[in-house]
Amino acid sequence: METQQKTQAENPPPKPATSSCRKMAKDDASFIEDVKDHIDEFINASMDDHKNCFNKTIKKMFGLxxxxxxxxxxxxxxVESFLPLQTTVSDQ
Structure with missing residues (x-):
């Protein structure tokens, strides 16, 4: 058991390219099925889930x-460059 924990600590599982708060995203679902599932998850999520997801999203945005x-x-x-100041005066 200890060697398994050491192996997991040394080789953490790869993180997904884009993380989201979705729990049951299906790769083979159609767009409409995916939207329905997403809405159902959102409606049925607890307040703690909404707070955690919001916090993760904000941290990710500020990190990026x-x-x-x-x-x-x-x-x-x-690179350090500057442009000379040019002023133009016109009588109108």
């Missing part, structure tokens, strides 16, 4: 926006 901001900042540090 932070990653994009850090990447943009890293790219901006390497």
């Amino acid at each position: 926006s932070r990653a994009v901001a850090e990447k943009h900042e890293a790219e901006a540090k390497g």
